[in-house]
Amino acid sequence: MPGFEESGEPFELDAVEVGPLVKVSVLFPLPLPEPFDYQAPAAWGLEPGMHVVAPLGPRLLRGVVWAVTESPAAGNLKPIDSVEPAQPLPEISRRFVDWIARYVVSPPGLILRMVARSPDALRPSPTYAVYASTGALTAGVTPARAKVLAAAAQAPGTPADLARRAGVSSGVVKALIDTGALAREERLEDPPYPEPNLDGPAPDGRRLSDDQARAAAELIAPLREGGFQVTLLDGVTGSGKTEVYLEAVAEALRADPTAQVLVLLPEIALTQAILARFEHRFDVRPVEWHSAITQKDRRRAWREINEGRARLVAGARSALFLPFRNLKLIVIDEEHDPSYKQDDGVAYQARDLAVARAKLGGCAVVLASATPSLETLTNARAGRYRHVKLTARHGVAVLPDIHLIDMKTESPERGRWLSPTLVRATAEALAAGEQALFYLNRRGYAPLTLCRSCGHRMQAPDTQSWLVEHRYSGRLVCHLTGYSIPKPKECPECLAPDSFAAIGPGVERVEEEARELFPGARVAIFSSDTAPTGADVRSIVDAMAAGEIDILVGTQIVAKGHNFPRLTVVGVVDADLGLKGGDLRAGERAFQLLSQVAGRAGRADRPGRAYIQTYCPEHDAMQALARQDRDGFLEIEASQREALGMPPFGRLAAVIVSGGDEAQVNAAAQAMGAAHPDADKVDVWGPAPAPLAVIRGQHRRRFLIRADRGVDLSAFLGAWAERVKLPASVRVQIDVDPYSFL
DSSP: OOTTTHHOOOOOOOGGGOOOEEEEEEEESSSSSSSSEEEGGGOOOOOOEEEEEEEEEEEEEEEEEEEEEEEEEESOOOOOEEEOSSSOHHHHHHHHHHHHHHHTOOHHHHHHHHEEEEEEGGGGEEEEEEEOOOOOOOOSSSSSHHHHHHHHHOOOBOOOHHHHHHOOOOHHHHHHHHTSEEEEEEEEEEEOOOOOOOOOOOOGOOOOOHHHHHHHHHHHHHHOSOOOOEEEEEETTTTTHHHHHHHHHHHHHHHOTTTTTEOSSSHHHHHHHHHHHHHHHHSSSEEEESSOOOHHHHHHHHHHHHHOOOOOEEGGGGGGGGGOOOOOEEEEEEEEEEEEEEEESSOHHHHHHHHHHHHHHHHEEEEEEESSSSSHHHHHHHHSSEEEEEOOTTTOOOOOHHHHEEEETTTOTTTOSSSSHHHHHHHHHHHHHEEEEOOSSOOBBEEEEEETTTTTBBBOOOOOOEEEEETTTTTTEEETOOOEEEEOSBOOOTBBBBBBBEOOEEEHHHHHHHHHTTTTTEEEESSSSTTOHHHHHHHHHHHTTTTOOOOEEOOGGSSSSSSOEEEEEESSSOOGGGGGGOOTTHHHHHHHHHHHHTTTTTTTSSSOEEEEEETTSSSHHHHHHTTTHHHHHHHHHOOOOHTTTTTTTTEEEEEEEEEEEHHHHHHHHHOOOOHHOOOOEEEEEEEEEEEEEEEEEEEEEEEEEEEEEOOHHHHHHHHHHHHHHHHHTEEEEEEESEEEEE
């Protein structure tokens, strides 16, 4: 395109003689079902993937060219306004958008919105000016000017930066610029990322054990073969899975100088610790992509990935949608983690989409976990995935002993939540200079606030969710919607003063008990309330690792891959919490999380013990934990699901109908129910009120659809959605393979 690369500016229609026109289909990052057609000069040479600006209604919007028809365009089509000076969206990204849209039954424009997340990245990097010493001024230099020249010789800087570093006024710097002693240089605000050092040391300076070296070789083999391969890296907690898959990352980058690698991490809380290990191995930090990075970092990352220059990327589930040009390896760390499932907006399972992306692009996948999901393990046992095992902890560390505490026979004192056995074990650990961890997956002080006088339960308005008391802040909070109020002085129902009772424990209440039982201990809480940012997480993790905390009380954030050498006692305060509800994966998820929590103990040269407080010690998950028999538990879980035709032996989908008018929602749900297609091997249950039937004033009705494995469930759902025309005020969300049943 003439002048396009040189100027870096949008290429406008009026800039050339019009000549022949072609039809251009443009997909916008909006909830639109298909691309819109426009016309553009054939001389522009538009191709699929190019980023353009085109009119949509009264506005000019950015979109992506999805197709170009060489035949002359119809005269009534609106013209493309301009073209953005960016590399076209890769073909694989466009194919991925189309595939996802069909699979999750969602408009392709919504999927494109997850891909085109940084419009600023479509322009070249902004620049800024720095000043460097030219050596032109050699005589008659004042002491102040000499300081500036010395600072500039050490590192060029902006005038303000040089003045600050030299400790002089800005006038001194300006005079040096005027005399030619300092010369202006343009620098990119978003420079390319440094290349990773592929021959760096193993993380923490350790050599791989024989078991790790064998596993690394098995991961590397598919990379050398090329093409689509999925490998499950199945290693017990503390076995060094990260060190092993980093060797596969190095091999993928070494084999092809343009190769890109993506490592998906389940949460930001885990990201910082892992990134430090990456940096030690490759001498550079990976390119980060998650919700906590700044807009500037987002712009830089998206542009460099789209240009193919960012080679090693680590991020949360949304990083899967970045426009990789030559993706050769995807690693999904903690592949079982439920945070890879997105429920809001477009519902998707990032682990499953990553495998689909790899198949479309012909690249390798590594799924790493100590407690693999039943879906992944079933695929491995069926031979669809390779299966690489690490059966022992690295070095001298051994797996912790796990003890079940039956709370029916060993209950704590009234008003307390820690059993005598757990208290004794903690006291012994503290006396030996060791640490303890109390796990409870409930934020705040108490999950329910109840009036003693009338029984009124404090509940969020327009939501069927109890308010959680946070005693440190003196507020009642809805963790579902974020609604928050100061704790009232009197009951809003009966007006009784000071009548509220805190029912049940949260981490704040357990911390309070720990301080009372162990008055000399240093106790801290680790939850999203006390560590809302990555820096806060790092601060608590570092303090625990340095031995500055004796007892850590935490939610599930404590289970995410942290390594505390002096931690020897883990206590699970309420192990039954995850077993409640109608979730078909409840037992599996509870087993995974409790295994991960227990695995924090004994990760160095001191043996660890985990104490699981439960009222259901006979439950399959609890018995399997005590025996450390993961495979036995999953065999039982698999046989039960197979008998019912549930995932991974069948398929599930949910359809949620919601709106502000309950009668209208009921009518819409009934209309949906009457319109579903008749299909063999498909069961449709509902509509029924969702367990949380009202959220933020929106009434919710649910369908659950079960189908045999061979059924094209996406096609069934798509045909169903097309049959019903509902009011604009009623929303329908389709969730293929739901993880939440609320």
